[in-house]
Amino acid sequence: MPIDTLLLAWVLLAATIGLAYFVFASFLFGAGYQPTPPAAVREMLRLSELSPRDTLYDLGAGTGAIVFRAARTYRARVVAVEVEPLRVGILRLRRALGPFRDLVSIRWGNLFDLDFRPATVVTAFLWPAAMARLRPKLERELSPGSRVVSHCHRVPGWTPEAYDSATDVYLYRWPGARDPGGSDDPPTGGT
Numbered sequence: 224m225p226i227d228t229l230l231l232a233w234v235l236l237a238a239t240i241g242l243a244y245f246v247f248a249s250f251l252f253g254a255g256y257q258p259t260p261p262a263a264v265r266e267m268l269r270l271s272e273l274s275p276r277d278t279l280y281d282l283g284a285g286t287g288a289i290v291f292r293a294a295r296t297y298r299a300r301v302v303a304v305e306v307e308p309l310r311v312g313i314l315r316l317r318r319a320l321g322p323f324r325d326l327v328s329i330r331w332g333n334l335f336d337l338d339f340r341p342a343t344v345v346t347a348f349l350w351p352a353a354m355a356r357l358r359p360k361l362e363r364e365l366s367p368g369s370r371v372v373s374h375c376h377r378v379p380g381w382t383p384e385a386y387d388s389a390t391d392v393y394l395y396r397w398p399g400a401r402d403p404g405g406s407d408d409p410p411t412g413g414t
C-alpha cells in the first residue's frame with residue numbers, strides 16, 4: 224500500500240476515534256454530546272423567566288449553547304458544570320474571549336457532586352437515566368420557586384407546568400412539580 228494511502232487511513236481512523244470519544248464518552252456519566260438547538264435554548268430561557276436576579280446552573284454544559292446566551296441576553300449569573308475536559312477547555316476559552324466573563328463560572332466535574340442550593344434556574348439536556356438520578360438531588364437541594372427546564376427528557380414523576388411541543392422543552396417549578404395529584408404528562412396543547 225502506498226505510504227500516502229496508509230497515512231490517510233491513519234488520519235481518518237484517528238479522526239473517527241477522536242469524534243467518537245468527543246460525542247459518546249460522556250454517556251457513561253449521563254449523556255453524550257449534542258448541543259441544544261438554538262430554538263430550544265431560546266424557549267428554555269424564555270419559559271424559565273430568566274432575569275439578572277437568577278443563578279442558572281447548566282447541568283452538562285457542553286460547549287456553552289445555554290451558558291453564554293443566558294449571560295449575554297439575560298445578564299444572569301451562570302454556573303456551567305461539564306465532565307468532559309475538551310469541552311471544559313472550549314467553555315473556558317469562550318468565557319475568556321467573551322464580554323460577560325464575570326457572570327460565568329465553569330466547573331470541571333460531575334454534576335452529581337455539585338451543590339445545587341444556590342441555583343434558581345436549572346437547565347438540562349441529559350439522558351433519561353440521568354434525569355431519574357437527578358430527581359432526588361433536585362428535591363433535596365432546590366429552593367422554593369426554583370425552575371427546572373429540560374430539553375427532550377422529563378423529570379420522571381414530576382408534573383410539568385408548561386411544555387413546548389415545537390422545541391420539546393419542559394418547565395417545572397419547585398416544589399409544585401412534585402404535586403402528588405399531578406400527572407407526568409405535559410399540559411395539553413403545549414404553550
Ligand SMILES: C[S@@+](CC[C@H](N)C(=O)[O-])C[C@H]1O[C@@H](n2cnc3c(N)ncnc32)[C@H](O)[C@@H]1O
Binds near residue numbers: 347
Ligand atoms: C446533550 S449535551 C448538552 C450540552 C449543553 N447543555 C447544551 O445545551 O448545548 C450533554 C452534556 O452533558 C455532559 N455530561 C453528561 N453527564 C455529565 C455529568 N455527570 N456531569 C457533568 N457533565 C455531564 C456531557 O459531557 C455533554 O457535554
